[in-house]
Amino acid sequence: xxxxxxxxxxxxxxxxxxxxxxxxxxxxxxxxxxxxxxxxxxxxxxxxxxxxxxxxxxxxxxxxxxxxxxxxxxxxxxxxxxxxxxxxxxxxxxxxxxxxxxxxxxxxxxxxxxxxxxxxxxxxxxxxxxxxxxxxxxxxxxxxxxxxxxxxxxxxxxxxxxxxxxxxxxxxxxxxxxxxxxxxxxxxxxxxxxxxxxxxxxxxxxxxxxxxxxxxxxxxxxxxxxxxxxxxxxxxxxxxxxxxxxxxxxxxxxxxxxxxxxxxxxxxxxxxxxxxxxxxxxxxxxxxxxxxxxxxxxxxxxxxxxxxxxxxxxxxxxxxxxxxxxxxxxxxxxxxxxxxxxxxxxxxxxxxxxxxxxxxxxxxxxxxxxxxxxxxxxxxxxxxxxxxxxxxxxxxxxxxxxxxxxxxxxxxxxxxxxxxxxxxxxxxxxxxxxxxxxxxxxxxxxxxxxxxxxxxxxxxxxxxxxxxxxxxxxxxxxxxxxxxxxxxxxxxxxxxxxxxxxxxxxxxxxxxxxxxxxxxxxxxxxxxxxxxxxxxxxxxxxxxxxxxxxxxxxxxxxxxxxxxxxxxxxxxxxxxxxxxxxxxxxxxxxxxxxxxxxxxxxxxxxxxxxxxxxxxxxxxxxxxxxxxxxxxxxxxxxxxxxxxxxxxxxxxxxxxxxxxxxxxxxxxxxxxxxxxxxxxxxxxxxxxxxxxxx
Numbered sequence: 001x002x003x004x005x006x007x008x009x010x011x012x013x014x015x016x017x018x019x020x021x022x023x024x025x026x027x028x029x030x031x032x033x034x035x036x037x038x039x040x041x042x043x044x045x046x047x048x049x050x051x052x053x054x055x056x057x058x059x060x061x062x063x064x065x066x067x068x069x070x071x072x073x074x075x076x077x078x079x080x081x082x083x084x085x086x087x088x089x090x091x092x093x094x095x096x097x098x099x100x101x102x103x104x105x106x107x108x109x110x111x112x113x114x115x116x117x118x119x120x121x122x123x124x125x126x127x128x129x130x131x132x133x134x135x136x137x138x139x140x141x142x143x144x145x146x147x148x149x150x151x152x153x154x155x156x157x158x159x160x161x162x163x164x165x166x167x168x169x170x171x172x173x174x175x176x177x178x179x180x181x182x183x184x185x186x187x188x189x190x191x192x193x194x195x196x197x198x199x200x201x202x203x204x205x206x207x208x209x210x211x212x213x214x215x216x217x218x219x220x221x222x223x224x225x226x227x228x229x230x231x232x233x234x235x236x237x238x239x240x241x242x243x244x245x246x247x248x249x250x251x252x253x254x255x256x257x258x259x260x261x262x263x264x265x266x267x268x269x270x271x272x273x274x275x276x277x278x279x280x281x282x283x284x285x286x287x288x289x290x291x292x293x294x295x296x297x298x299x300x301x302x303x304x305x306x307x308x309x310x311x312x313x314x315x316x317x318x319x320x321x322x323x324x325x326x327x328x329x330x331x332x333x334x335x336x337x338x339x340x341x342x343x344x345x346x347x348x349x350x351x352x353x354x355x356x357x358x359x360x361x362x363x364x365x366x367x368x369x370x371x372x373x374x375x376x377x378x379x380x381x382x383x384x385x386x387x388x389x390x391x392x393x394x395x396x397x398x399x400x401x402x403x404x405x406x407x408x409x410x411x412x413x414x415x416x417x418x419x420x421x422x423x424x425x426x427x428x429x430x431x432x433x434x435x436x437x438x439x440x441x442x443x444x445x446x447x448x449x450x451x452x453x454x455x456x457x458x459x460x461x462x463x464x465x466x467x468x469x470x471x472x473x474x475x476x477x478x479x480x481x482x483x484x485x486x487x488x489x490x491x492x493x494x495x496x497x498x499x500x501x502x503x504x505x506x507x508x509x510x511x512x513x514x515x516x517x518x519x520x521x522x523x524x525x526x527x528x529x530x531x532x533x534x535x536x537x538x539x540x541x542x543x544x545x546x547x548x549x550x551x552x553x554x555x556x557x558x559x560x561x562x563x564x565x566x567x568x569x570x571x572x573x574x575x576x577x578x579x580x581x582x583x584x585x586x587x588x589x590x591x592x593x594x595x596x597x598x599x600x601x602x603x604x605x606x607x608x609x610x611x612x613x614x615x616x617x618x619x620x621x622x623x624x625x626x627x628x629x630x631x632x633x634x635x636x637x638x639x640x641x642x643x644x645x646x647x648x649x650x651x652x653x654x655x656x657x658x659x660x661x662x663x664x665x666x667x668x669x670x671x672x673x674x675x676x677x678x679x680x681x682x683x684x685x686x687x688x689x690x691x692x693x694x
Contacts, residue, residue: 089539090154092138099136102161109339110366112137117147118164119175131249135336139546144185144336146248148175151285151333152182185333186253188280195255195279199233199242209236216260216272217241219307221386226314230289232306243306245286245324248337254284256306256324278324281520285333288322289313299343301382301396302361304354308382312347315392320382327357328476328522329549330364338365345399347373349381352426356447356590360549362402371399376418428650434471434669441645441655442625445472447551449649450586451594452620454613455629459641460661460668461596462486462556464629467498467667469554469594470521474499478522480541480550484532484560488525494666495523501665524548534561534578538585545589555582557596559614575615583622595619610646624649629659641668 088094095113099106106115113136120132135144141154159179167173176182186192202210203224213234214220233242238259245254259275278284289309293300301320303309304327312320323330327348338344344365348354355375362370373379379395386392420427429444455461462485473479483491497504499521500514526540537555544550562574579595586593597619599612608628610620620626626647632640641659648654659668 090141095136095138095141095154098158102165104161106136108138109135110369111139111335111364112339114339117145117175118161119173120147133336135339137332137335140332140543142332142547144333145175146185146336149185150176150182151185152176152179156182185247185285186251187282187285189253191279192252192255195257196233196242196244196252198237199235199240202227202232202234205234205236213241213260216262217258217274221383222307222310223314226310229292229313230306230310231291232310243288243322244291245284245288246290247286248290250291253286254324255279256284256288281516283324283331285331286324287334287337288324289320290337292319293321294319298341299345300338300341301345301347302338303382304348305383308347308349311383311386312392312396315386316396318396327354327361329478330361332364332547335364341369343369343371345371345373345396347382347396347399349384350375350377350379352420353430357549359402360545360590364546367402371401373399430472430475430477432468432471433475434467434667435657437655437657438643438645441653441657442648443650443653445477445552445592446650447592448586448590449592449624450583450622451592451625451627452613452623453594453596453627453629454599454608456599456602456608456631459629459631461629462491463494463661463666464643464659464668465554465556465594465596466491466495467669469552470495470498470523471669472552473521473523476522477552478524478548478550479552479554480524480526480544480548482526482528482537482541482553482555484528484530485556487529488527491525498665498667501667503664522548524550531560534581537561538581541585541591542589545591550591552592552594554594555596557598558619559598572616576618579615579619579622595623620647623647 096106099113099115104115104118106113108114115134115136117132117134132147134147136154136157137143141157142151143154143157144151156176156179160176160182163178164173164175202213205213210224214222216239231244233244234240235242235257239261240257240259243256243258244252245256247253255278257277257279259277261273261275263271263273288306292313297319299318301309301312301316301318303312303320303322306322309320309322312318323334346358346361348358352375355372358372362372373395379385379398380388380390382392385395427446429442429446431439431444453461453465455464462483466481469479469481481488481491496514496518499518500507500510502510504511504514524544526537526544528537528540541550541553544553558575558578561578562571582593582595585591598614599608600614602608602612607630610626610628611617612628613619613626624647625645628644628646630642630644632642641661643657643659645654645656661668
């Protein structure tokens, strides 16, 4: 193993800033490897000349070298204050400038820059097909190279370009050979192949078995010819329908399985349950129905499920595709597949959450080419409309484009207002299953709102809010955690314990089972810890909303973005700016933000109120909901913890939910074992109109 350090003979030359000559690589025999020196210096010069890579390379590759230099070489000054350098956020002009500088010809698509794979560019015969193209996301820089079968970040692509430049004289060079962090588009080809071999086409089954399958899965309106065109197959041993997912090269890279289980209850009534799973387990990076796409296809319908896609094609003969996880997430790895289409109709059904997701996806796909079927009772989902005998072409003709984001009139809002009135339960938001009492007070968890959560020190704010967010993630709410107070390891350990509802340190044999289960939840974590600037946090949150379609962001807590310098007036002003930034983010990104704020120092004998939230009144004024974790254990022997809702902008109803902490599962929610025949205690109060905060 080679060791990098400064040659002692070269130290005097450092006074002349001759840093390049001072870098040596010595092996264990004390001999200098001249080839490694030459290669290191070449990369060093290239990195320093490129502003996009200077910070990254200087902080990673050459950090061991910098750390060995005497402090007097660079005139380093030591102070008590530590300044954190802001990382430059990647922008679309920066990507364009880099591609021009490197001589990579590109076209600007709807959501991606489209260029040739650097390896293909060296070839004499270029077919100029999608399979040879390199797609670079214009917002994040994430790339997909279908020729090499690789996906990765913008930094990975820059590393590969530098590697190819360094080895341009070699006849054969493999792309991404020296970049280890890139991933393959097809994660587990052997599992997909073996899973597909165990299935047979539905047409190959006996007619009576086919009839039973379509009845059990509720696919009676889908014709066998449609199943055959979409290559849907069946596994008789597990009673599973298998839907294939293909990439842009029409290669089968994933499978979605829906397994049917029949059970008889004590009244001899047969109940049917359907369970969904994926191969690979993280869900495929492709689209269902891609095998139906031709070179001249310019219009598609994007649907929420496989049966919806088949219903659209069967009734209209228009190509229809389905996303792996429906409207929960639109992976950025799929965007290159959709670049070629000039018109995309997004039809997710009449569900309010589906409507919100459709608007979010239209932004990622480019609003100019997207048309959305607005939710209404007359325009249900594709398969539901097919069963009702409604002409799907008539509904598709109602697709409306997204209008200017800053201008609207009532005629454009009329249908949405009617939908909110007609589907009041859906408009209320996602319901909690662990904290059912919150459904009676807050009615649900809604996008675009700001929730302020506070509680006295040591009352269990982080413990409660982690269980609160876990409940929503289990309902399919994509969640982003920003834990500035405790490390992600401690946070995920707590989440895992709450998810399993048992002390896993006493049940280590069950760790793998619950770890695999929680990996399937749509939860993501920011890597910040301690003091961090609001600009960097907001940029990270915006990136997560774009890439992972985040619907709920938890920030624990606000004080870690304020720092410790300045007087009270400055800190209050800074807090107001941070709260305003989160309020603007929640509204513009249509994302719910839960903000944890410490209270002012109050007497233990006094209850916390809305005015107890630290800072000025702006935090509670901007908030849609204010939740206070009250802890009365220090006041009396029978003191309890309870959650108090002191502001609810949705309908003004306020109330209190009594909590009981279980130290084994680290949860305030009550499961079946803890209930013992009882129900979760709750108290709901309706204050007078004068006390209702609207």
